[in-house]
Amino acid sequence: MSLLKTPKGTRDFTPKQTAIREGVFKVIIDCFKRHGAETIDTPVFELKETLMGKYGEDSKLIYDLQDQGGELLSLRYDLTVPFARYIAMNKISSMKRYHIAKVYRRDNPAMTRGRYREFYQCDFDIAGPADPMITDAECIKIVYEILSDLKLGNFVIKVNHRLLLDGLFEVCGVPQEKFRAVCSSVDKLDKTFWKDVREEMINVKGLDGQTADKIGKYVQQSGAMDLADKLMKDEVLMKCKAAKEGVEGMKLLLNFCDIFGVLDKVRFDMSLARGLDYYTGVIYEAVLEGAELKKSSDKNQEQVGVGSVAGGGRYDELVGMFAPKGTKVPCVGVSIGIERIFSIMEARVEEKNEAIRTVETEVLVASAQANMLEERLKLCNELWGSGIKAEFFYKRDPKILDQYQHAEKSQIPFLAVIGDKELKEKSVTLRNTKTREEISVPRANIASTIKTRLKAIEE
Amino acid sequence: MSLLKTPKGTRDFTPKQTAIREGVFKVIIDCFKRHGAETIDTPVFELKETLMGKYGEDSKLIYDLQDQGGELLSLRYDLTVPFARYIAMNKISSMKRYHIAKVYRRDNPAMTRGRYREFYQCDFDIAGPADPMITDAECIKIVYEILSDLKLGNFVIKVNHRLLLDGLFEVCGVPQEKFRAVCSSVDKLDKTFWKDVREEMINVKGLDGQTADKIGKYVQQSGAMDLADKLMKDEVLMKCKAAKEGVEGMKLLLNFCDIFGVLDKVRFDMSLARGLDYYTGVIYEAVLEGAELKKSSDKNQEQVGVGSVAGGGRYDELVGMFAPKGTKVPCVGVSIGIERIFSIMEARVEEKNEAIRTVETEVLVASAQANMLEERLKLCNELWGSGIKAEFFYKRDPKILDQYQHAEKSQIPFLAVIGDKELKEKSVTLRNTKTREEISVPRANIASTIKTRLKAIEE
Numbered sequence: 001m002s003l004l005k006t007p008k009g010t011r012d013f014t015p016k017q018t019a020i021r022e023g024v025f026k027v028i029i030d031c032f033k034r035h036g037a038e039t040i041d042t043p044v045f046e047l048k049e050t051l052m053g054k055y056g057e058d059s060k061l062i063y064d065l066q067d068q069g070g071e072l073l074s075l076r077y078d079l080t081v082p083f084a085r086y087i088a089m090n091k092i093s094s095m096k097r098y099h100i101a102k103v104y105r106r107d108n109p110a111m112t113r114g115r116y117r118e119f120y121q122c123d124f125d126i127a128g129p130a131d132p133m134i135t136d137a138e139c140i141k142i143v144y145e146i147l148s149d150l151k152l153g154n155f156v157i158k159v160n161h162r163l164l165l166d167g168l169f170e171v172c173g174v175p176q177e178k179f180r181a182v183c184s185s186v187d188k189l190d191k192t193f194w195k196d197v198r199e200e201m202i203n204v205k206g207l208d209g210q211t212a213d214k215i216g217k218y219v220q221q222s223g224a225m226d227l228a229d230k231l232m233k234d235e236v237l238m239k240c241k242a243a244k245e246g247v248e249g250m251k252l253l254l255n256f257c258d259i260f261g262v263l264d265k266v267r268f269d270m271s272l273a274r275g276l277d278y279y280t281g282v283i284y285e286a287v288l289e290g291a292e293l294k295k296s297s298d299k300n301q302e303q304v305g306v307g308s309v310a311g312g313g314r315y316d317e318l319v320g321m322f323a324p325k326g327t328k329v330p331c332v333g334v335s336i337g338i339e340r341i342f343s344i345m346e347a348r349v350e351e352k353n354e355a356i357r358t359v360e361t362e363v364l365v366a367s368a369q370a371n372m373l374e375e376r377l378k379l380c381n382e383l384w385g386s387g388i389k390a391e392f393f394y395k396r397d398p399k400i401l402d403q404y405q406h407a408e409k410s411q412i413p414f415l416a417v418i419g420d421k422e423l424k425e426k427s428v429t430l431r432n433t434k435t436r437e438e439i440s441v442p443r444a445n446i447a448s449t450i451k452t453r454l455k456a457i458e459e
Numbered sequence: 460m461s462l463l464k465t466p467k468g469t470r471d472f473t474p475k476q477t478a479i480r481e482g483v484f485k486v487i488i489d490c491f492k493r494h495g496a497e498t499i500d501t502p503v504f505e506l507k508e509t510l511m512g513k514y515g516e517d518s519k520l521i522y523d524l525q526d527q528g529g530e531l532l533s534l535r536y537d538l539t540v541p542f543a544r545y546i547a548m549n550k551i552s553s554m555k556r557y558h559i560a561k562v563y564r565r566d567n568p569a570m571t572r573g574r575y576r577e578f579y580q581c582d583f584d585i586a587g588p589a590d591p592m593i594t595d596a597e598c599i600k601i602v603y604e605i606l607s608d609l610k611l612g613n614f615v616i617k618v619n620h621r622l623l624l625d626g627l628f629e630v631c632g633v634p635q636e637k638f639r640a641v642c643s644s645v646d647k648l649d650k651t652f653w654k655d656v657r658e659e660m661i662n663v664k665g666l667d668g669q670t671a672d673k674i675g676k677y678v679q680q681s682g683a684m685d686l687a688d689k690l691m692k693d694e695v696l697m698k699c700k701a702a703k704e705g706v707e708g709m710k711l712l713l714n715f716c717d718i719f720g721v722l723d724k725v726r727f728d729m730s731l732a733r734g735l736d737y738y739t740g741v742i743y744e745a746v747l748e749g750a751e752l753k754k755s756s757d758k759n760q761e762q763v764g765v766g767s768v769a770g771g772g773r774y775d776e777l778v779g780m781f782a783p784k785g786t787k788v789p790c791v792g793v794s795i796g797i798e799r800i801f802s803i804m805e806a807r808v809e810e811k812n813e814a815i816r817t818v819e820t821e822v823l824v825a826s827a828q829a830n831m832l833e834e835r836l837k838l839c840n841e842l843w844g845s846g847i848k849a850e851f852f853y854k855r856d857p858k859i860l861d862q863y864q865h866a867e868k869s870q871i872p873f874l875a876v877i878g879d880k881e882l883k884e885k886s887v888t889l890r891n892t893k894t895r896e897e898i899s900v901p902r903a904n905i906a907s908t909i910k911t912r913l914k915a916i917e918e
Contacts, residue, residue, distance in 0.1 A: 003509075004548045004781060006502050007532050012545055015497035015556065034843055036850035038474035038817040043465050043577050044503060044534075044561060050462075064525040065534075068565060073466050075503075075524075086471055089463045096818075097474065102503060106527060118502050130853035134832070145843070259836045261844075322463060358497040359555075373593070377718045384493055384604070385720075391495035394589035 009109035009117025015358035020345050021338070025100060027149045028122045028336055031142055032098035037124055039098050042082040048072040054081050054318070056180065056277040061105045075104035079123040080278070080315065080333060087127050087329055088322030094128025094329075114340035125333030127319065133249060136282045136314060137256035139334040143286050143310045144262040146336060152344060154289035155309075157265050158222075160272040161250050162279050162313070164231075167243020168270075171236055172214035174207060180277070181205050186219050187273035194220060222269040225254050253282060274313060281314030282332070288340075310336045357411050362454055364407045365392040368400035369419040379418055379428065379446075386447035390416075407433045413457055414450060468568035468576025474817035479804050480797070484559060486608045487581045487795055490601055491557035496583055498557050501541040507531040513540050513777070515639070515736040520564045534563035538582040539737070539774070539792060546586050546788055547781030553587025553788075573799035584792030586778065592708060595741045595773060596715030598793040602745045602769045603721040605795060611803060613748035614768075616724050617681075619731035620709055621738050621772070623690075626702020627729075630695055631673035633666065639736070640664050645678050646732035649746075653679060681728040684713050712741060733772060740773030741791070747799075769795045816870050821913055823866045824851040827859035828878045838877055838887065838905075845906035849875075866892045872916055873909060 006012060013021060032039075051062055051074050063075040076082055079099045087095065100122045109117055124142055126135040140157055147155045165186070169179050185200050194216055201212040221227055231237060231247045238244050250268060257263045274283045285308040312334035319329040349356060365380040376392045383390040391412070393403060400417075407415050415431040417438075422428055426443045430450065441449045465471060472480060491498075510521055510533050522534040535541055538558045546554065559581045568576055583601055585594040599616055606614045624645070628638050644659050653675055660671040680686055690696060690706045697703050709727060716722045733742045744767040771793035778788040808815060824839040835851045842849040850871070852862060859876075866874050876888040876897075885902045889909065900908045 003506060004544070004783065005506065007504055007506055007530055010502035010504070012502070012548075013500035014549075015499055018498050018500055021500075033819045034846070034848045036818050036820040036848065039477050040474055041472035041477055041480075043469035043471070044563075045466055045469070045577075047462060047464065047466055064527065066523040066525045068523065070565075071466055085463070089471075090473075104503075106529075118504075126853070128853075131832075131855045134836075134853045141840075141843075256836065259833055260840050324463065359495050360492045361495040373590075374718055377593075377715065381600075381719050384600075387493070389493045389495065394585070394587075394593045396590045 007117070009107070009111070011111065011116065016349075016356050017342075017346065019356050019358050020349060021342055024150065024338060024342055024345060025122070028146055028338075029098070029100070031145050031149065032122075032124050034145075035096070035124070035138065035142060037096045037098040039100075040083075040086060041099070041101070042076070042079075042086060044102070044104075045073040045075050046082060046085065048074045050074075050085055050322075051077060051081060054276075054278055054321075056275065057184070058105075058275060061107050063104045063106055076101075077105060078103050078335065079121050080125070080335070081318070083123070083125055083127075083333075084315075084318040084331065085322050087319045087331075088324075088327075091323075091327075092127065092329070096124075096126045098122070098124045114337075114343045116339055120338040122336040122338055123333060124336075125331055127329050127331045129330060130332075133252040133256055133282070135332045137253055137260060139312055139332055140253075140257055140266065140284055141260040141262055143284070143334055143336070144260075144265055147286060147288075147310070150341060150345075152288055152309075152341060155265060155286055156267050156289070157262070157284055157286045157310075158267050158269040158272045159250070159253065159282065159284045160269055161246035161282050163242045163281065164246025164250065164270070165273060167240040167246055168215065168218045168237060171240050171243060172218070173211045174215070178205060178207070182207065182215070183273045184275065186215070186271055187275060189219060189271035219271040222267050222271070224263065224266065224268050225251065227268045227270075228254060249282065274311065278315040278318045279313040280316045283313035284311065284334070286310040288344075308337065309340050310334060355411065359410060359412075360389050361391050361410065361412045362389045363391075363414045363416050363450055364403060364412045365390055366398075366400065366403040366407075366415050366417050367419055368417065370397040372418065373397070375418055375423060379416060383416070383447060383450070386451075388447055388450055404433075413454065416446060416450070466576070468566070468570070470570065470575065475808075475815050476801075476805065478815050478817050479808060480801055483609065483797060483801055483804060484581070487605055487797075488557070488559070490604050490608065491581075491583050493604075494555070494583070494597065494601060496555045496557040498559075499542075499545060500558070500560070501535070501538075501545060503561070503563075504532040504534050505541060505544065507533045509533075509544055509781075510536055510540060513735075513737055513780075515734065516643070517564075517734060520566050522563045522565055535560075536564060537562050538580050538794065539584070540777070542582070542584055542586075542792075543774075543777040543790065544781050546778045546790075547783075547786075550782075550786075551586065551788070555583075555585045557581070557583045573796075573802045575798055579797040581795040581797055582792060583795075584790055586788050586790045588789060589791075592711040592715055592741070594791045596712055596719060598771055598791055599712075599716055599725065599743055600719040600721055602743070602793055602795070603719075603724055606745060606747075606769070609800060609804075611747055611768075611800060614724060614745055615726050615748070616721070616743055616745045616769075617726050617728040617731045618709070618712065618741065618743045619728055620705035620741050622701045622740065623705025623709065623729070624732060626699040626705055627674065627677045627696060630699050630702060631677070632670045633674070637664060637666070641666065641674070642732045643734065645674070645730055646734060648678060648730035678730040681726050681730070683722065683725065683727050684710065686727045686729075687713060708741065733770065737774040737777045738772040739775045742772035743770065743793070745769040747803075767796065768799050769793060814870070818869060818871075819848050820850050820869065820871045821848045822850075822873045822875050822909055823862060823869075823871045824849055825857075825859065825862040825866075825874045825876050826878055827876065829856040831877065832856070834877055834882065838875060842875070842906060842909070845910075847906055847909055863892075872913065875905060875909070 062077050065073040102118050103121050174182050182205055185197050189197055198212045201207045228251045257266050287308055314332040316330040320326045365376050373396045380390050380392045413433055417429040427440045428443055428446045429438050430441050431438045521536050524532040561577050562580050563577055602616055633641050641664055644656050648656055657671045660666045687706055687710045716725050746767055773791040775789040779785045824835050832855045839849050839851045872892055874890040881887055886899045887902055887905045888897050889900050890897045
C-alpha cells in the first residue's frame with residue numbers, strides 16, 4: 001500500500017483550481033503580449049553546472065537529480081538562468097520573451113501562505129541593447145498593469161539600484177569583499193527591525209558600529225524623486241562614481257515611470273537589496289498591501305504575510321557567463337509569483353461562493369426510455385460532428401431524473417432528449433436546463449438550433 | 460565556462476516551435492472539451508513508492524531525484540499513475556479529466572524521430588462505473604477525431620483485449636506465470652518477424668516449439684468484426700472463460716466504433732499487447748501510415764519510423780492499488796504523444812515556408828525625428844491603456860527606416876508615427892505596413908481608429 005500524498009511542499013490542482021489559475025494566467029499573458037513578447041520553453045532540468053554559481057547562498061535549495069549514469073542534472077530554480085543559457089546558446093542578440101513554467105526550490109514550505117517547493121513563475125524579460133532605463137521602466141509598468149488588472153487591492157512597487165547600494169557601502173567604509181554579505185543583511189529590513197540588522201552587521205558580518213550606523217542612516221530612507229534629489233545633494237555620496245551613477249539612473253527611471261503613469265505605486269526604497277547574485281542595476285519588488293511582512297525580532301517566529309508577489313531587475317552579466325566569448329547581452333526582467341495571487345483569487349471565489357464551471361459541455365444527450373443507448377450514441381456522434389460539446393450517460397438505461405440533475409449540477413445549458421416518439425417523428429426534444437422549457441426540433445436541424453440558442457444565451 | 464547545452468534527450472522550444480505546438484494543443488484540447496472533460500494538474504515529481512511496481516520492466520527508465528534528506532522522489536513517468544493516485548487520494552468515484560503535461564523517461568533518445576527524454580503527453584481518462592465498452596469506444600473515437608483534425612494523413616487504430624491474450628495463452632498451454640513475459644514477446648511483432656519472436660519465446664521465455672506455433676497462428680491475425688466472428692466459432696478458444704469474455708467484448712466495442720463512425724480506421728490486431736503492466740481490458744494504439752515500424756531481425760539496428768502516436772486502454776485495478784481500502788474505480792484512457800505529431804507539423808511548416816507569427820503586436824509606435832523618446836513612450840502608454848498591443852524602439856533616436864523594416868519583418872500591421880508636426884496638430888500619422896498608405900488621425904481617435912482598421916484586416 002502506497003502512502004497517499006503528494007511530495008512535501010507540492011500539491012495537486014483540482015479542476016476548479018485549474019480553472020481559477022487559467023484565469024490568472026490569461027491576464028498575465030495578455031499583458032505580456034500587449035508588450036510584444038513571444039514565448040519559449042526550456043527543459044524542467046538543466047545541467048547542474050548551468051545552475052552553479054548563479055544563486056549565491058540560495059544554491060543549497062536546488063533539487064539535484066540522482067546520478068543514474070550520464071550527466072549531472074538539477075531541476076531549474078528559476079526561469080532567468082535557463083533564459084540566459086538559451087540566449088547564449090542560440091547567439092541571440094536581442095529578444096523579448098515571456099515564459100510561464102514551474103520552478104523548484106527545496107525551501108521550507110509554508111503552503112497556507114503560498115510558499116511551495118514546486119511553483120509557477122511568470123517571467124517577462126528583455127535581452128539586448130537598450131538606452132538607459134527604458135526597458136527597466138517597461139518591466140515596472142508590466143508589474144503595475146498585471147497587479148491592477150488582477151484587482152488584488154493596493155500595492156507598492158519598491159525600487160532600488162545595486163550600484164547605489166554598492167556606492168553607499170563604499171562611502172560608509174565597508175570593505176569591498178563584504179558588499180554582498182552586508183547587502184543580504186540590508187535586505188532583511190523588510191521583515192526585521194534596524195536594531196537587529198545592525199546587530200547582525202556587527203556580530204556576524206564584522207562591521208564596526210560607526211560603519212553600521214552610517215549605512216543605517218541611508219537604507220532607512222524611502223521616497224520618490226524627492227529622495228533622488230536629496231541624494232544628488234549628498235556631496236560625500238556623489239563623490240563615489242557608482243553611487244552617482246545609481247542615483248542618476250533612479251532619476252531617469254522615475255521620470256519614465258511618471259510618463260507611464262505608474263509613479264503613484266512606485267517607492268524608491270534604499271533598503272531593497274534582493275537576494276540573487278546576478279543583479280547588476282535597477283532592482284524592484286512588488287508587495288500587496290496587507291501582505292507586507294510584519295517586522296519581528298524573533299528569528300524563529302514564522303513570518304506573517306508573504307512578501308513580494310513580483311520581483312526582478314537588471315542582470316547585464318549573466319548571459320556573458322554562458323557565452324563562449326563572454327559576449328555581453330544586457331538583460332532586464334520581471335517574475336510574477338503566481339501562488340500567492342492564486343491563493344487570494346481562490347479565497348475570493350470561496351467567499352463569494354462563486355460557481356466556477358470546470359467543463360464546457362453544451363448538451364447532455366438523454367433519454368427517458370430503456371434500450372436507447374445506441375440511439376443516444378448516434379445522436380451524440382452527430383453533435384460532436386457539428387462541433388458541439390456533448391455528453392451522455394455511460395449506462396445502458398440511466399434514469400431521466402439523474403440526467404436532469406446532472407445537467408443542472410454541471411450547468412449544462414441543454415438536454416437533447418430522444419425516445420420512440422422522437423425517433424418515429426425524426427425529431428429531438430430540446431430541453432433548456434434552467435427554464436425547463438421543452439421544444440421539438442426536427443432531427444436534421446438539431447445542431448443548428450442548439451448553436452443558435454447557445455449564442456442567444458451568451459448574449 | 461559552462462557547457463552550453465540542454466541535457467541529453469531534451470530540447471528548447473523556440474518561439475516559432477512554441478507557436479506550432481500551441482496550435483496542436485488547441486486541436487487536442489478542443490476535442491477533450493467537446494467530450495466533456497475537465498482538467499487537473501499534479502506535481503512533476505511523485506513519491507518514489509507511488510511509481511514503484513506500476514510499469515514492469517520499464518521501471519528502470521524512471522528518473523530519481525537525489526536523496527537530499529527527506530522524501531525519496533521520482534519524476535513522473537506518465538500521467539496515468541498520478542491520475543490514479545489523485546482519484547484514490549481524493550476518494551473520487553467518477554471523473555472525466557484531461558491532463559497535458561511533460562513526462563520523463565531515461566530512454567535511449569532518438570530525437571530526429573521524436574523520441575525524447577522529456578516529452579509531452581496529452582491524456583484523456585474516464586474513471587468510474589460505466590456499462591461495458593461505452594467509454595472504451597469513446598477513447599477510440601477521441602483518437603480518431605484528433606488524428607483526423609490534425610490532418611496527419613492516413614492512420615490505423617489497432618485494438619486488442621488483454622483478456623483475449625491471456626485466454627489464448629492459456630489455451631495454447633503457456634503457464635500462467637509466463638503470461639506477461641510471453642505478452643512482451645508478442646508485442647514485438649510490430650517491429651520484428653514472427654520467426655524472431657518465435658525464437659525468443661523458445662530460447663528466452665522457455666516455451667516449447669508447439670506452444671509457440673499455436674500462439675503464432677493466433678497473434679498473426681487481424682481484421683475487424685469478421686475476426687471476432689471467426690474467433691467465436693473457435694470451440695477450443697471459447698471454452699476458456701477469459702478468451703470468450705475478450706472476444707465478446709471486442710464484438711461490442713466494434714459495434715460502438717461502428718456507431719461512432721470510426722470503424723474504417725480500427726483494426727482488431729491480435730498481436731497488439733502493449734508494454735505497461737496495469738492494463739486489464741481493451742488496449743489500443745494508433746499508428747500513422749508511413750510511420751509504421753519497419754520489421755527487422757537485427758536487434759541492434761535502429762528502428763525506422765516511430766510506432767504509435769497514441770495509445771491506451773482499460774486499467775480497472777490501478778486506483779485500487781492506491782485506495783486505502785482497495786476500493787476499485789474502473790478506468791479507461793488514452794494518451795496522445797505529441798512529439799512525433801509536432802515534428803510532422805514543424806516539417807510541414809518548413810516545407811511550405813509558412814511565416815508563423817510569434818508575437819501579436821498590432822502597432823509600432825515610431826518617429827522619424829530625434830528627441831522623441833518621451834513622446835513615443837506617452838503614445839505607447841495611451842495605446843496600452845486602450846488594450847492595443849504596441850511596441851516602440853528601445854533607443855533614444857532610432858532611424859525611421861529601421862522602424863519600418865522591423866514592422867515589416869515582424870508583420871506588425873500598423874505604425875503610429877509622431878513628430879513635431881503631429882504634436883502641434885494633435886494628430887498621429889497611421890501607416891499601414893503592407894500598403895504603406897499613410898493617414899492623419901486626430902490623437903484623440905487613434906486607439907479607436909486602429910481597432911476599427913485591425914478588425915477590417917481580420918475580416
